[in-house]
Amino acid sequence: DQQVKQNSPSLSVQEGRISILNCDYTNSMFDYFLWYKKYPAEGPTFLISISSIKDKNEDGRFTVFLNKSAKHLSLHIVPSQPGDSAVYFCAASATQTGANNLFFGTGTRLTVIP
Amino acid sequence: DGGITQSPKYLFRKEGQNVTLSCEQNLNHDAMYWYRQDPGQGLRLIYYSQIVNDFQKGDIAEGYSVSREKKESFPLTVTSAQKNPTAFYLCASSPQGMGNYGYTFGSGTRLTVV
Numbered sequence: 509d510q511q512v513k514q515n516s517p518s519l520s521v522q523e524g525r526i527s528i529l530n531c532d533y534t535n536s537m538f539d540y541f542l543w544y545k546k547y548p549a550e551g552p553t554f555l556i557s558i559s560s561i562k563d564k565n566e567d568g569r570f571t572v573f574l575n576k577s578a579k580h581l582s583l584h585i586v587p588s589q590p591g592d593s594a595v596y597f598c599a600a601s602a603t604q605t606g607a608n609n610l611f612f613g614t615g616t617r618l619t620v621i622p
Numbered sequence: 623d624g625g626i627t628q629s630p631k632y633l634f635r636k637e638g639q640n641v642t643l644s645c646e647q648n649l650n651h652d653a654m655y656w657y658r659q660d661p662g663q664g665l666r667l668i669y670y671s672q673i674v675n676d677f678q679k680g681d682i683a684e685g686y687s688v689s690r691e692k693k694e695s696f697p698l699t700v701t702s703a704q705k706n707p708t709a710f711y712l713c714a715s716s717p718q719g720m721g722n723y724g725y726t727f728g729s730g731t732r733l734t735v736v
Contacts, residue, residue: 551727
């Protein structure tokens with residue numbers, strides 16, 4: 509059973525516009541969320557994270573929003589650049605259970621069109 | 623320069639053969655993980671290890687085996703019992719409690735059965 513879901517397999521956005529990537533989760537014990545970026549034939553790299561005590565975290569062009577009541581988070585990239593073209597994975601963890609495991613979504617392939 | 627190294631980058635295996643994928647980290651991380659990525663399936667957990675000499679099955683452990691004799695090393699053996707081994711394999715590590723950045727991933731090994 510997929511506990512973290514990314515329902516959009518792909519997204520295309522014009523350069524300079526906003527990219528919004530969405531992620532939903534089902535486990536109410538999840539309290540830490542991360543976004544990873546992955547280029548082909550490479551490992552994912554950490555992009556940004558958010559704890560459940562916050563509803564927003566911003567780092568440069570990247571902002572993550574968390575809506576705990578809806579069990580939904582989103583990653584906003586603005587302005588989008590061609591180098592942002594990659595697969596983005598949402599991940600979640602229940603850190604207060606002591607578990608170290610991350611649960612990943614299936615990824616969204618973002619294409620930024622020059 | 624700390625990191626996690628997977629080798630080889632590309633690996634070809636004949637049907638019926640076992641093959642071992644290497645994963646080494648010098649980050650002093652306690653936990654290590656193996657994931658498999660197939661097109662459209664995201665990252666699926668094969669095995670993980672929280673400490674030396676201990677490891678646990680993930681979601682798709684059948685046909686795989688691991689060992690954790692040293693903190694730095696977590697090799698994955700793909701056995702002949704794995705029915706569909708062609709995939710991109712990712713190794714990751716994390717400190718206990720995961721830290722702020724979740725997992726650090728290697729650059730992956732692409733295994734092809736010929």
